Amino acid sequence: MTFYFNAYSSILLFGFLQGWIYALLFWFRGIREGRLSDRLLAGVLVALCFNIWVYMLGFGGIEILWQQLDFFPRTLAFLLPPLYYFYLRSQFDVTFRFEWKDLSHIVLFVVDAAYRLIVFAQGPSFVRYWENTYHNPLHLDDLFFVVGTGQHLLYLYWSFQLYVHYQSWIKDQFSNTEPVSFVWFRNFLIALALLVSADFMVTMLDLWLNLSFWEDWWNNLVGVVLIYYVSITGYAQRQPGRQLAFSDDPVVLPEQPAADAAKSAIVLTPEQKRLHEQLLNVMDAEKPYLNPDLSLADLARRMKLNTTSISQLINAGSGKNFNDFINAYRIMEFKKQVLMPAHAHLSLLGIALDCGFNSKATFNRAFKKQDNLSPGEFLAQHQQTQ
Known part of the structure; x- marks a missing residue:
């Protein structure tokens, strides 16, 4: 043969x-x-x-x-x-x-x-x-x-x-x-x-x-x-360092009228309001967002809550998913630091990395999504108003 x-x-x-x-x-x-x-x-x-x-x-x-x-x-x-x-x-x-x-x-x-x-x-x-x-x-x-x-x-x-x-x-x-x-x-x-x-x-x-x-x-x-x-x-293909446990099985929720469902998505109970305030205090005081690898599970452990509860607090309290919620704090921190005279010699990317972003692409994409302009355009606009 x-x-x-x-x-x-x-x-x-x-x-x-x-x-x-x-x-x-x-x-x-x-x-x-x-x-x-x-x-x-x-x-x-x-x-x-x-x-x-x-x-x-x-x-x-x-x-x-x-x-x-x-x-x-x-x-x-x-x-x-x-x-x-x-x-x-x-x-x-x-x-x-x-x-x-x-x-x-x-x-x-x-x-x-x-x-x-x-x-x-x-x-x-x-x-x-x-x-x-x-x-x-x-x-x-x-x-x-x-x-x-x-x-x-x-x-x-x-x-x-x-x-x-x-x-x-x-x-x-x-x-x-x-x-x-x-x-x-x-x-x-x-x-x-x-x-x-x-x-x-x-x-x-x-x-x-x-x-x-x-x-x-x-x-x-x-x-x-x-x-x-x-x-x-x-x-x-690089394998993730974290153990992923994604399930695509649908979650069955109790039926409710559309108007009630819309309200329940944004109205917090008194207990949830208290926990939401506690979450915002943790974000401001401890700045966990500076950790570039912060996950929902990490934040849940810090708050002594389960991931479902913390996710509901973020979604209902801010109207954002976890990724956008954390990036909003990072962008706010970036804006504070980039306007400091002591940081004038630092690059925009260097400051962004110090604020918890892990790459230039992620930083630019998140900034553009939130403010509809690039970090450079934000800085230029601020300098023009001075």
């Missing part, structure tokens, strides 16, 4: 090897550091590798999939969407573990694999009979493709929803969201959406123009690019 290297087979082979090498790296790192997310991302890479190996072997002149293994399951296409969805869930919540109900996510994969294995087990002659009599005339491959595309779209939607909800959650939990923002996840999901789009377009062109094996491989090239991106960027 000889593998022929050419422009087509070599590109796919290098991507295939890249995926498997990093899948092993992720797997061993996941075991070593006890991270389920790494092991699931290893599974994502393996699934992506099996998406391209059919064309890789075909371009390399190896016909085993069309001869000895005809009709044997060739890909993990129906397993890929659940893998990347649960990968995101396990990254956002270190306590995530699989439950029996999660087996429902692999039903399509099991049905497809069982169907092919049952037919394959009957022997080559039966496989040819089945393909010519039922499988091909009924266009079952086209049906599987449509179902697979629909599955991808559904899981991409769920994954994007999960990511959006997570982004909202961290703003209520951390004053410094950059280390836990996982911006690459958004790009990862966009890349997966591009792969699904490429698969769909190439398949439509193939049905329309009846492309040859050498002409309809472009979605496999996109798959190789995705393998390189996921392996390199995913492995280099």
Whole structure:
């Protein structure tokens, strides 16, 4: 069995090897550091590798999939969407573990694999009979493709929803969201959406123009690019120092009229008012916002309250999430210090870092959001009024 290297087979082979090498790296790192997310991302890479190996072997002149293994399951296409969805869930919540109900996510994969294995087990002659009599005339491959595309779209939607909800959650939990923002996840999901789009377009062109094996491989090239991106960027992704415990499960609240709900969002009880005043006193006197890594849990421990209570005090008392609440104090501190003559020799960024911000980008973004102008513009306006 000889593998022929050419422009087509070599590109796919290098991507295939890249995926498997990093899948092993992720797997061993996941075991070593006890991270389920790494092991699931290893599974994502393996699934992506099996998406391209059919064309890789075909371009390399190896016909085993069309001869000895005809009709044997060739890909993990129906397993890929659940893998990347649960990968995101396990990254956002270190306590995530699989439950029996999660087996429902692999039903399509099991049905497809069982169907092919049952037919394959009957022997080559039966496989040819089945393909010519039922499988091909009924266009079952086209049906599987449509179902697979629909599955991808559904899981991409769920994954994007999960990511959006997570982004909202961290703003209520951390004053410094950059280390836990996982911006690459958004790009990862966009890349997966591009792969699904490429698969769909190439398949439509193939049905329309009846492309040859050498002409309809472009979605496999996109798959190789995705393998390189996921392996390199995913492995280099910095893991947060904090233990994340995000849950996307909906919180069931008692029903109430819309007008009452709006009032309850802004009206504090006498006890809450007392605690809110205590919170403001702590912020003014102890200045916990100067800690760039301050979290809602840190502030709750300082106030001797649970995180739910402190979050409600901030949301109801200030109308802001935790991140905006803390940044407002940092901006106020920055404005005080930047106008001090003794600080005239300091840079704006240096003062911002002393006030609790962790980076120039975060500082500028928070300042612009609150005052609708940049720190430099604020300073210039003040100097003009002097």
